[in-house]
Amino acid sequence: MIDKLTEHYRGILQEIGEDVTRDGLLDTPARAAKAMAFLNEGYNKTLDDVVNGAVFESDNDEMVIVQDIEFYSLCEHHLLPFIGKAHVAYLPSDKVLGLSKFARIVDMYSRRLQIQEGLTKQIADAIQTATNARGVGVVLEAQHMCMMMRGVQKQNASMRTSVMLGTFRSKPATRAEFLSLIGKK
Numbered sequence: 001m002i003d004k005l006t007e008h009y010r011g012i013l014q015e016i017g018e019d020v021t022r023d024g025l026l027d028t029p030a031r032a033a034k035a036m037a038f039l040n041e042g043y044n045k046t047l048d049d050v051v052n053g054a055v056f057e058s059d060n061d062e063m064v065i066v067q068d069i070e071f072y073s074l075c076e077h078h079l080l081p082f083i084g085k086a087h088v089a090y091l092p093s094d095k096v097l098g099l100s101k102f103a104r105i106v107d108m109y110s111r112r113l114q115i116q117e118g119l120t121k122q123i124a125d126a127i128q129t130a131t132n133a134r135g136v137g138v139v140l141e142a143q144h145m146c147m148m149m150r151g152v153q154k155q156n157a158s159m160r161t162s163v164m165l166g167t168f169r170s171k172p173a174t175r176a177e178f179l180s181l182i183g184k185k
Contacts, residue, residue, distance in 0.1 A: 005033030039074055042111030050108050051130050054098030061134075063174075065089040066102040067182045075146045076113035084116075084142025084158070086123065087182040090133040091167050091174070097131050105130070116142055116161050124163040135167030137178045160184075 009029035067087040
């Protein structure tokens with residue numbers, strides 16, 4: 001795969017008018033190919049791989065929140081980065097998820113070509129699937145280079161998306177508690 005990507009990047013550089021034989025670009029096609037493979041490594045993972053059995057019996061039935069999980073993704077429309085933070089919460093139902101698994105779930109889905117709305121839903125659905133929680137809430141906040149570097153070129157615009165499942169959707173008080181605790185009320 002890396003060899004094919006390298007050749008494609010070499011062709012792209014040539015098409016934009018660059019001399020791929022100049023010193024600064026000699027290794028650029030291979031570096032770009034490796035970077036693209038890394039930035040999209042989420043396609044090579046499954047939820048079972050990421051969770052890796054780290055779901056534990058628990059009598060906790062109170063809200064669990066992990067916030068400020070940084071993520072980096074590529075916009076599926078322009079292949080430009082969007083960068084932000086994820087805030088996730090769930091109401092356990094006899095099981096809790098290992099703490100690091102929230103970040104790993106966010107990483108798995110963000111390391112695929114995405115739109116933020118889809119990424120938010122994928123993270124919420126994955127946490128629901130992994131934990132069988134009574135409810136899941138996910139809020140993502142991100143800045144999109146496709147909006148900052150090109151097009152309308154708005155440097156301070158950010159996007160916030162949310163997905164609420166189960167109790168987070170059906171009970172306004174639960175949703176309000178989550179948003180208040182992450183400072184997004």
